[in-house]
Amino acid sequence: EAGVVQSPRYKIIEKKQPVAFWCNPISGHNTLYWYLQNLGQGPELLIRYENEEAVDDSQLPKDRFSAERLKGVDSTLKIQPAELGDSAVYLCASSYQNRGLFFGPGTRLTVL
Amino acid sequence: AQSVTQLGSHVSVSEGALVLLRCNYSSSVPPYLFWYVQYPNQGLQLLLKYTTGATLVKGINGFEAEFKKSETSFHLTKPSAHMSDAAEYFCAVSEADNAGNMLTFGGGTRLMVKP
Numbered sequence: 438e439a440g441v442v443q444s445p446r447y448k449i450i451e452k453k454q455p456v457a458f459w460c461n462p463i464s465g466h467n468t469l470y471w472y473l474q475n476l477g478q479g480p481e482l483l484i485r486y487e488n489e490e491a492v493d494d495s496q497l498p499k500d501r502f503s504a505e506r507l508k509g510v511d512s513t514l515k516i517q518p519a520e521l522g523d524s525a526v527y528l529c530a531s532s533y534q535n536r537g538l539f540f541g542p543g544t545r546l547t548v549l
Numbered sequence: 550a551q552s553v554t555q556l557g558s559h560v561s562v563s564e565g566a567l568v569l570l571r572c573n574y575s576s577s578v579p580p581y582l583f584w585y586v587q588y589p590n591q592g593l594q595l596l597l598k599y600t601t602g603a604t605l606v607k608g609i610n611g612f613e614a615e616f617k618k619s620e621t622s623f624h625l626t627k628p629s630a631h632m633s634d635a636a637e638y639f640c641a642v643s644e645a646d647n648a649g650n651m652l653t654f655g656g657g658t659r660l661m662v663k664p
Contacts, residue, residue: 441592446590468650477558477656477657478656478657479553479639479641479654479655479656479657480593480639480652480654481654482651482652485651493651528592528593530592530593532650535600535650537583537595537598537650538593538595538650538652539595540585540592540593540594541592542590542591542592543591543592545590
């Protein structure tokens with residue numbers, strides 16, 4: 438079984454530029470999560486999808502962050518414009534029923 | 550609301566020594582508890598989880614954890630550390646009524662293993 442796939446693995450951009458991250462969850466997993474992990478800290482939930490519906494986006498900074506999961510499968514997280522403080526690892530995870538979360542390798546974003 | 554506190558952001562042990570990583574949680578409802586491991590430049594991998602039943606939970610790579618409700622703790626242990634255990638470890642809590650899918654993570658503990 439393939440795991441959660443994320444791309445790109447690394448991204449370096451200048452501040453004020455846009456950036457997008459892509460996630461393909463494990464096949465059959467209806468729940469998809471985007472987490473933010475700052476250096477030396479635990480992951481923090483940004484948004485959770487049940488199929489194509491965002492059911493918890495209370496921690497997503499909506500002025501610059503957006504996400505979509507149009508067909509209830511893969512998802513894209515976008516930042517526009519990026520700020521220096523957005524430098525972090527962005528983790529995608531998926532789950533099915535109560536079988537726990539499976540994480541992708543993450544995208545490490547560096548904003549210069 | 551729920552939260553997790555991991556005591557000690559860095560723990561160093563000698564190879565072959567006991568590993569003890571501490572985790573305390575707070576939750577207003579019965580918790581599900583998890584330990585994840587993160588190797589450099591990789592995602593988080595589930596080590597073990599407690600949902601209901603036996604309070605001593607065994608996981609992969611020889612790790613185990615014990616749920617102690619009276620102490621609100623879920624400490625992770627391994628009898629004998631191996632060099633390959635060097636990684637970052639995260640404790641997480643979820644409320645049982647959402648099927649364990651809404652995780653709140655602790656700040657992590659970096660385990661270093663000395664030869």
